[in-house]
Structure formats: structure tokens, C-alpha cells
Amino acid sequence: MKFTSTITAALLAFSGAASAGLCQAGLKYCGSTLLDGGYHDIIQQTLRSQGEIVLSNSPGLWWGTYWQCNPGGTITYLGGCVGGCFDRGAGNNDECSHDASNWL
Secondary structure: OHHHHHHHHHHHHHHHHHHOOOOOOOOEEEHHHHHHOOOHHHHHHHHHHOOOHHHHOOHHHHHHEEEEEOHHHOEEEEEEOOOOEEOOOOOOOOEEOOOHHHHO
16 A cells, blocks of 8 residues: 555656646746746745745745746746746747836
């Protein structure tokens, strides 16, 4: 029974990565773009591993975050975009604005 539980846990751990569309290594992405690509669990795990515990439990804030895509589809949190984050299309870096006047 313990062996079966271990296999089930391992399969569940990798199921999120398997369903996520891999980002393109070297490009930067808005959190919203990654979420649309199925990265919810990966974003949460990455934030936790980088010590961003409060943010990892606040998925409503992830839309305005900025990420670096690494080889193998892993991601690195780069920070928040106070002026918004803008999807620039496939093959291009998304744009993270730090100009809060965009919202005025």
C-alpha cells in the first residue's frame, strides 16, 4: 500500500508539469501568460522555493508578475510589474512596466 501511495504522489507531482505548455527558454513572461499556459502549480512551487510564501498563496496577484523561462520549462520569479505586464506574442519577451502612471 505504501508503494502505491508513493507512485500516486509522484504522478501527481509531475502531472502539472506535463499539462503545462513549456515556455521558451531565454524569454521573459508575464504571470498571466504562464497561467494561460497551465503554469499554476509551477508558479506556486517556484514562489515557495524562492521564499515568496505570501505571494505563493495569493494567485490573484500572479497576473502582474514577471518570469524568466529556463531550459526544461522551469521558471524564475523576477518581480512584480506595478504598471502592468503586457503579452507581446509568441517568440517575444513580454513587457513588465514599472510605471504606475499607466493606471492613472
